Amino acid sequence: MTYCVGLLLNAGLVMLSDTRTNAGLDNISTYRKMFTFEEPGERVIVMMTAGNLSVTQTTLARLTEAISAPEASASTSIMQAENMLDVATMVGDMLSHVTAETKARMDRMNQSAGASMIVAGQRKGGRMRLFLIYPEGNFIEATEDTPYLQIGEHKYGKPILDRVIEADTPLDEARKAVLLSMDSTLRSNLSVGMPLDLVIIEKDALCIAEKRRIEPNDEDFAAMSAAWSQALKDAFVQIS
Numbered sequence: 001m002t003y004c005v006g007l008l009l010n011a012g013l014v015m016l017s018d019t020r021t022n023a024g025l026d027n028i029s030t031y032r033k034m035f036t037f038e039e040p041g042e043r044v045i046v047m048m049t050a051g052n053l054s055v056t057q058t059t060l061a062r063l064t065e066a067i068s069a070p071e072a073s074a075s076t077s078i079m080q081a082e083n084m085l086d087v088a089t090m091v092g093d094m095l096s097h098v099t100a101e102t103k104a105r106m107d108r109m110n111q112s113a114g115a116s117m118i119v120a121g122q123r124k125g126g127r128m129r130l131f132l133i134y135p136e137g138n139f140i141e142a143t144e145d146t147p148y149l150q151i152g153e154h155k156y157g158k159p160i161l162d163r164v165i166e167a168d169t170p171l172d173e174a175r176k177a178v179l180l181s182m183d184s185t186l187r188s189n190l191s192v193g194m195p196l197d198l199v200i201i202e203k204d205a206l207c208i209a210e211k212r213r214i215e216p217n218d219e220d221f222a223a224m225s226a227a228w229s230q231a232l233k234d235a236f237v238q239i240s
């Protein structure tokens with residue numbers, strides 16, 4: 001399983017994913033779940049994946065190949081699409097097609113072909129947008145009332161986001177919130193694991209402001225995790 005979270009804020013986008021994939025307790029691997037596509041000054045797109053690894057890898061491979069294809073056009077390439085809605089539609093169509101291809105084989109082995117994706121970004125002249133794409137290809141979009149989307153093992157990391165994230169949350173506070181959301185998930189679910197991938201995109205910058213891999217021995221993340229645990233313990237003691 002996995003955990004991915006994306007925030008759509010007035011100041012920009014914050015995206016975080018883990019890298020753990022498991023097919024049983026004795027078959028745990030590390031695979032990147034976050035993928036970035038960037039043409040600075042023109043557009044920037046981030047995708048995060050959860051679910052069947054074969055489905056998500058095939059979907060990403062076909063989308064990537066379409067970018068460099070000689071016949072690439074606004075209807076086939078996410079890097080030429082007119083807007084982010086068209087990007088989400090293109091990704092949804094591809095995910096649905098690959099899922100349908102894979103489902104018959106997976107059903108025979110009693111395995112799930114389900115996969116979902118988060119797609120976010122901005123094109124020059126357009127606004128930042130954030131979508132959650134379902135296996136069937138349909139999607140929902142983040143709004144000012146609900147400025148974040150999650151896929152995978154989302155329940156453990158949701159409470160802090162519900163309490164602190166609003167559309168006008170500054171990027172540095174949002175960065176802290178998604179990391180603590182991930183920390184809560186890491187502590188409660190063994191199917192989510194480090195290293196982590198973090199991307200921050202500032203509004204209208206049309207490029208990635210921060211792209212970082214957080215390894216298991218990262219001192220800053222460990223210090224944040226310890227401070228959060230202590231803060232929760234202190235709050236628990238203080239409540240009568």
